Amino acid sequence: MPAASATAGPIPARARGRPRVAPTDVLPLGFVACFLTAVVVLPIAALVWESRRQGARSFWRVVSSPEAVAALRLTLGAAVVVALVNAVLGTVTAWVLVRDEFRGKTLVNAVIDLPFALPTIVAGLTLVALYGPGSPVGVDLAFTRGAIVLALCFVTLPFVVRAVQPVLQELDTEMEEAARSLGAGQAAVFRRIVFPNLLPGILSGAALALARAVGEIGAVVLISGNLPYRTEVSSVFVMSRIESGDAAGAAAVAVVLLCVSFALLLAIGGIRLLVTRHERA
Amino acid sequence: MTGRVRVFAAALFLALAVLPAASARPAGPALSLVAYSTPQPVMARLVDLWSSTPAGKGVSFTQSYGPSGAQARAIVAGQPADVAFLSTGLDVDGLVDAGLVSQSWGKAPHGGIAADSVVAFVVRGGNPKHIRTWSDLVEPGVQVVTPNPFSSGSAKWNILAAYSAERKLGKTDEQATAFVRQLFRHVVSQDSSGANALNTFLTGKGDVLLTYESEAYAALAAGKDIHLVIPRQTMLIELPMVPTRAAPAQARRFIAFVQSARAQAILAANGYRPVVESVLSRPALKKWRLAYTGGSRAIVRIADPLFGGWRRADRVWFDPSKGRMVAIEREVGGPAGAGG
Numbered sequence A: 001m002p003a004a005s006a007t008a009g010p011i012p013a014r015a016r017g018r019p020r021v022a023p024t025d026v027l028p029l030g031f032v033a034c035f036l037t038a039v040v041v042l043p044i045a046a047l048v049w050e051s052r053r054q055g056a057r058s059f060w061r062v063v064s065s066p067e068a069v070a071a072l073r074l075t076l077g078a079a080v081v082v083a084l085v086n087a088v089l090g091t092v093t094a095w096v097l098v099r100d101e102f103r104g105k106t107l108v109n110a111v112i113d114l115p116f117a118l119p120t121i122v123a124g125l126t127l128v129a130l131y132g133p134g135s136p137v138g139v140d141l142a143f144t145r146g147a148i149v150l151a152l153c154f155v156t157l158p159f160v161v162r163a164v165q166p167v168l169q170e171l172d173t174e175m176e177e178a179a180r181s182l183g184a185g186q187a188a189v190f191r192r193i194v195f196p197n198l199l200p201g202i203l204s205g206a207a208l209a210l211a212r213a214v215g216e217i218g219a220v221v222l223i224s225g226n227l228p229y230r231t232e233v234s235s236v237f238v239m240s241r242i243e244s245g246d247a248a249g250a251a252a253v254a255v256v257l258l259c260v261s262f263a264l265l266l267a268i269g270g271i272r273l274l275v276t277r278h279e280r281a
Numbered sequence B: 001m002t003g004r005v006r007v008f009a010a011a012l013f014l015a016l017a018v019l020p021a022a023s024a025r026p027a028g029p030a031l032s033l034v035a036y037s038t039p040q041p042v043m044a045r046l047v048d049l050w051s052s053t054p055a056g057k058g059v060s061f062t063q064s065y066g067p068s069g070a071q072a073r074a075i076v077a078g079q080p081a082d083v084a085f086l087s088t089g090l091d092v093d094g095l096v097d098a099g100l101v102s103q104s105w106g107k108a109p110h111g112g113i114a115a116d117s118v119v120a121f122v123v124r125g126g127n128p129k130h131i132r133t134w135s136d137l138v139e140p141g142v143q144v145v146t147p148n149p150f151s152s153g154s155a156k157w158n159i160l161a162a163y164s165a166e167r168k169l170g171k172t173d174e175q176a177t178a179f180v181r182q183l184f185r186h187v188v189s190q191d192s193s194g195a196n197a198l199n200t201f202l203t204g205k206g207d208v209l210l211t212y213e214s215e216a217y218a219a220l221a222a223g224k225d226i227h228l229v230i231p232r233q234t235m236l237i238e239l240p241m242v243p244t245r246a247a248p249a250q251a252r253r254f255i256a257f258v259q260s261a262r263a264q265a266i267l268a269a270n271g272y273r274p275v276v277e278s279v280l281s282r283p284a285l286k287k288w289r290l291a292y293t294g295g296s297r298a299i300v301r302i303a304d305p306l307f308g309g310w311r312r313a314d315r316v317w318f319d320p321s322k323g324r325m326v327a328i329e330r331e332v333g334g335p336a337g338a339g340g
Helices: A002-007 A023-051 A056-063 A066-099 A105-111 A120-131 A145-170 A173-181 A186-215 A218-223 A234-243 A247-275 B002-022 B040-050 B068-076 B089-097 B134-138 B153-168 B173-184 B194-202 B213-221 B249-258 B261-268 B277-281 B283-293 B310-318 B324-333
Strands: B030-036 B060-066 B083-085 B113-124 B187-189 B208-212 B226-229 B233-243 B298-300
Touching: A023 A247, A056 A066, A056 A247, A066 A105, A066 A145, A066 A186, A066 A234, A066 A247, A066 B324, A120 A145, A120 A218, A120 B194, A145 A186, A145 A218, A173 A186, A186 A247, A218 A234, A218 B194, A234 A247, A234 B068, B030 B040, B030 B068, B030 B249, B040 B060, B040 B249, B040 B261, B060 B068, B068 B083, B068 B089, B083 B089, B083 B249, B089 B153, B089 B233, B089 B310, B113 B153, B113 B213, B113 B261, B134 B153, B134 B173, B153 B173, B153 B194, B153 B208, B153 B233, B153 B298, B153 B310, B173 B324, B194 B208, B194 B213, B208 B213, B213 B226, B233 B249, B249 B261, B261 B277, B261 B283, B277 B283, B310 B324
Parallel strands: B030 B060, B030 B083, B233 B298
Antiparallel strands: B083 B233, B113 B208, B113 B226, B113 B233
16 A cells, blocks of 8 residues: 555656656655565576576576476466466456345355465365365366366466456446447447456456466366376476476576566556557547 | 555564574474474374483474475475484485585494385275286276376385386396386376375375385375285385484484384384384284285395495486486377377
């Protein structure tokens, strides 16, 4: 909250499309800079430093090894699928929670956040018991790529829901009613009124889900079976490098993972800027 | 608003300043044991028992349990440790390389080993697939669960056991390596640790789990519907317990206690093979004597010329870029392998 107050100072904040920092805001800005340095910048810098300790040739040998490449492809593929699934189902869930009235809505609303509170290794354990060989519901997904997507969907569910929900709550239904009274059908109202308003929220949520899915280990490590080349994701591959005493190799793969994630997040941020350009004009 | 930020910043600063002080170690004789996960129940008992002996009286004990490799790394990273109890000599060698444990730890009494075990097969109750020997594992339709050798020490023992069993049956190096490859075509899950592999097997995946005999006894004691098979040819798992260089004299005394007949009898009754074999002649341990010594078995040690100790075995088999297992994993799982 203190950080947010920094951009809402007395001086017109968006004079030229870019927030200006007033002189009185130096303290919070400095604080945020220190905080980010301690918890984000320094650890990532240390990671990059560790990864290049053994030289560029060794870096390349690890990240281009067939097993690392296979793990990276699986991880990114699964993360993209998970982000897409979340974008659709998360939006539908948010819609139901905001627009529909049913008994127990408060309860369901609280349940959405539970995956965040559960230690992900427990989530993995539970999913194996529920959707594994001894499944009480007759679904044996464990130790397949489908299981990886399922586990990742579980831990990333709240992101899109929580990003879209407040937008939906703020969304004025008058706009939709006006469109309907002008003869627009249900589909047209959604496509031209509701969806454009929700899209920035959906993109933010999907980006968070994607980033989380790329790095997740706890929920995946038990249910995937970790078969190299088949169901081994990058985070598990990185762990096996660490366990083999190859910290530099682990850091190298992690750096590649970070770079690719960063590029994906930038791309999503770019799309978000594009779809919200009318708001900033 | 900025006033609030100042208060918050001050509170954060205070918290950071106080934290290290709170984690300081207490005064007085204190020992810290850093051990791998499975022996936790039996080690807690031995620590209790030791504190009632003259040597252990008044010594406060902190115990930490976790995956062996992770524990070794934690010690290297600075976790206080006087006694390390790990699941492979390889993890101890990591401590040696960091200068924390004497290079000659293997010359201590009993070779620095606190207890032994062997690589065992765990099968479903009633052994429905009739698994008795290593070659039964590669019969059509048999599914094997073993951890990933690059993340689990337990998996390394399993692979070396499979290889050495074939060598003891008269196969060449090439044939025995081919057997390991064949075995990995039957592996349906390569979990990150022995404990996770056991969990996978208990959820119903696979027909055979390769694991330590001691882990299998722990699962049996928990009432699981499983059956234990000790193959005729297997590998002796030596579980090292070593003092660190900086440890007080009590550390050695504690290890000597663990290697005493009294403690070894307790270890034997908890599924570990004692390093003091004479305790097995006790009438109360008859059941365990039969379990540990029944049948004429070829049990290979890591010091056997087949392997030449952990460092060489690790380099040949498990080097993350050139080890034999890197090639085997690629042949089995890669684009040209059986899977897709």
